[in-house]
Amino acid sequence: MRKPETIERLYLDFDGFFASVEQQARPALRGKPIGIVPFEGVKTTCVIAASSEAKQFGVKNVMNVADAKRICPGLILVPQTPDLYRRAHNTLLAEIGAVLPIDAVKSIDELTCRLDRHQRLDPERLSAQIKDRISRYVGPYITCSIGFAPNRHLAKIAGKQDKPNGTTIWHPNDLPNVLHPLPFDDIPGIGSRMERRLGANGIFNMEDLLRLEPKHMRKIWRNVSGERLWYALHGYDIQAGKSERGMFGHGRVLPPDMRSMVNAFSIARMLLVKAARRMRTAGYYASRLMVWCQGFEHSFGDQQKLPIVSDDHAVLTALRTVWLRLELIMPKHLKVVRVGVTLGDLSIADQRQLDMLLDDDVERRNEERLSKAIDHLNRKYSKSLVTRGPWIPPKGGHLGGKISYTRIPNSEDFW
Structure with missing residues (x-):
């Protein structure tokens, strides 16, 4: 290294x-x-x-x-x-x-x-x-x-x-002494839970941590992340591994006058169409839909297996199935503060495995062509010109394009 x-x-x-x-x-x-x-x-x-x-x-x-x-x-x-x-x-x-x-x-x-x-x-x-x-x-x-x-982790x-x-400039000869005064919460990779675990192992400050051996760090972290962190903190050129796409999803806080199950379903429906559109653009299929609703005190969620799909008809049909189950377990007058949808268990488009028992290939291909045609028209005119069913965004707009520290919205998030 x-x-x-x-x-x-x-x-x-x-x-x-x-x-x-x-x-x-x-x-x-x-x-x-x-x-x-x-x-x-x-x-x-x-x-x-x-x-x-x-x-x-x-x-x-x-x-x-x-x-x-x-x-x-x-x-x-x-x-x-x-x-x-x-x-x-x-x-x-x-x-x-x-x-x-x-x-x-x-x-x-x-x-x-x-x-x-x-x-x-x-x-x-x-x-x-x-x-x-x-x-x-x-x-x-x-x-x-x-x-x-010397490396990205230390530069951060x-x-x-x-x-x-x-x-702030840290040269290799400044290490590791320049790190000694720092609290643990200044170090990416050390959260509050890990800080408690370090304390349980008799490690209370950065000097204690930097005296450890790489294998000891791996043991405390219970995976290779601890060992990688040791090398990063000691100035080695550590390259982050390539991450695989795991899901496409959107969440939304509901305006106060829309915090009912009926309105929450309407917003969940639009969020799911946006997530499916992003997924198709990226070239993926999903085999699981997860839906959650959050009130002031309680949260509820459910999921539905999908037959490896990408079209709007399939995911919206699954959403209705999940929503009916949620309505049975959620209090009748619950105020839904936040709703979210996630398409997971992804497959790359050219690696899709058909379900021989379901035998839905003809239907799926027709629905995929329709969804892609709708995507093309909306992209051409830079707005949700054609939609399946009603499309009435909540007050304030920015449906699916809310503040996010991790994902940078694109222009399509605001259609």
Whole structure:
């Protein structure tokens, strides 16, 4: 395994991305404490993201609005505008890509780059170039923190050390001492449960952890992830394994005036069509549908096996079957706060295995042709022009295109 002799990676993390994009786009919000919320005029919800001004009062992401207003009476609640964040994300990628190639986009507000031999010589200048370009061509209210290190994992940790708008550089000769003062929650791969497990093994700080042997880390983690983390923290060039696609799904918080089973089914239906459309575009079939509904206190879910399908008719038929079962077990007057659908147990399109007993190949092929024709028309006109059944999105739109830290919405999510 190779151990770099200099910095080779850059990791960039935008500061308070959603709130800063709102402030850049809307001058009236600049310099003020704002909190991004799912809906306008709703008090019983949470702050999805907070601006730096709000964070100075102690407001945190995913904090109850009532608690946030109590510690920051002047907090301005701003309804989310996911398509604005998508467009800002794409614009920022274009500007950063004009300075150096982007190796991987990790989330809507994080990315990583490999450094060539010239860029490794002057990381401060490279960081200044990126920040200057963002400020000039996108706007000064969107800032980023950048970490440089021998590998991606260490660069990500470094980038968190001097937020907001900081630059942190860790050379190989800084390791592992530079990690000793850090708390466990600064280390990707160490969550609260793992921290408790480490404590049970007599490991209470980073110095204790870094003294372990790789095999000991593997034993504590109970898989190879612990050993990989050891090598990453000691500066080795660890490459993440290729991940396989496991599912396509969407979830949605329901507006307060739509929190009934009837409305929840209508939204679940539209979410499922969107998920199936994404799945077809990516070239997959699904053999399982999972549906869940969440109330204020209880959650309910069920699933249905599918005969390896991709068309709208098949998945919507399965949804109706699952929903009838859910209605039997859910309280009659339950307020459904959130609903979600997931298509899982995926197969690559050209590896589909037909069910000989079901003998539905002719029907499936006809339905697939129909679904693909609908996809083609909608894509051509960039809207849900043709749909199977009613298509009435909830207030606020952004059905399937909500704020997401892990998946970057595309334009089709907003049709």
